[in-house]
Amino acid sequence: MNALDKIKEITESLKGFGIEDAHKESEIILTHALKTDRTVLYRDNPxxxxxxxxxxxxxxMRRAEREPLQYILGFVEFYGLKIKVGEGVLIPRPETELLAEEVIRLFTVHCSPFTVLDLCTGSGCLALAIAKHFTDADVYGTDISKDAIRYAKENAGLNGIRNAVFLKGSLFEPLKQIMFSGVQSFKFDVIVSNxxxxxxxxxxxxxxxxxxxxxxxxxxxxxDGLSYYRTILSEARGYLMISGVIFL
Structure with missing residues (x-):
């Protein structure tokens, strides 16, 4: 069987599972299996x-159980980075990529090194996109999930990023603990979170x-879906520089 016929077959299977974007997923699955890209798929019909x-x-078989395709493949592309994901960590959302784009756009004209805090960092995708673009920035990410922190640290290594630090704990809590111990104080130019x-x-x-x-x-x-937003906004002032910015 050739690739184009297989795409049709996979698409029909996915539709039977109730998958909405079945054709797009079929292309992703086939390019993954053939270790090629979409252009080669349609040009050469291997x-x-x-x-x-x-x-x-x-x-x-796994998609039939509605396991996310990103978990099955083990990674997603995010702002030019390859981000490892799996059960226990949130799959990066398109709106998070837009958030990264906005932070990078605003701070591209920033002349001096700056500090960034990413709350609810998850896989670390947002923190790492910023850290990759601004190699002289000091980027921190926090998350209450030990699985998320594990993925974030691994993703930093996979993408060769050395200027991002990930701390386990809810929102600002890991920073409070470090500050209380007298080891370090924190003030950020940017606090960002999705x-x-x-x-x-x-x-x-x-x-x-x-x-x-x-x-x-x-x-x-x-x-009401706003619990974390209220907490972040009520506590952020204590961690922001005078001219600091929050992106939510």
């Missing part, structure tokens, strides 16, 4: 071998990929 078919079948924002009552209505697989504590924003 043959799909027995090993490829086996790998695709295993992916489809915190949990889904209303608790809406959680059961989410897509299975989200509701069944992604960590609830990275999604549930309380009764």
């Amino acid at each position: 043959a799909v071998t027995g090993k490829n078919i086996k790998d695709i079948g295993e992916i489809l 915190p949990p924002y889904i209303r608790s009552g809406d959680m059961p209505n989410l897509q299975p990929e989200i509701n069944k697989w992604e960590p609830r504590n990275a999604l549930d924003g309380g009764e």
Whole structure:
């Protein structure tokens, strides 16, 4: 079987599972299995071998359970970075990439080194995108999840980023502990976050990929979805430079 026929077959399988963007996913699955890119797929229409078919079948079995494709493949592309993801860490959202773009756009004209704090860092994607672009910036990320911090540290290593530090704890708590010990004080030019924002009552209505697989504590924003925003805004002043900026 050739690639273009296989795309049609995979697409029909995904539609049967209730996957909305079945055609796009079929392209991603096939390029992954063939270790090629979309251009080659359509230009050369390569043959799909027995090993490829086996790998695709295993992916489809997992997608039938509505496991996120990003977890199955093990990574996502984020602002030019390859970000490792898996069960226990939130999959980076498009709006987080827009947030990274806005911070980078605003601070591209910043002449001197600056400091950044990323709250609810998750996989570290936002902190790492900023750290990669501004190699002289000091970037910190915090998250309550030990799995998230593990992924964030691993992603820093995978992308060769050395100017990002990740600390386990809720929001500002890890910084408070360090400051209380007298080891270091913190003031940031930028505080950035894409915190949990889904209303608790809406959680059961989410897509299975989200509701069944992604960590609830990275999604549930309380009764009105704004719990984390209130906490961040009420405490941020103590950690911002006088001319500091918050991006939420």
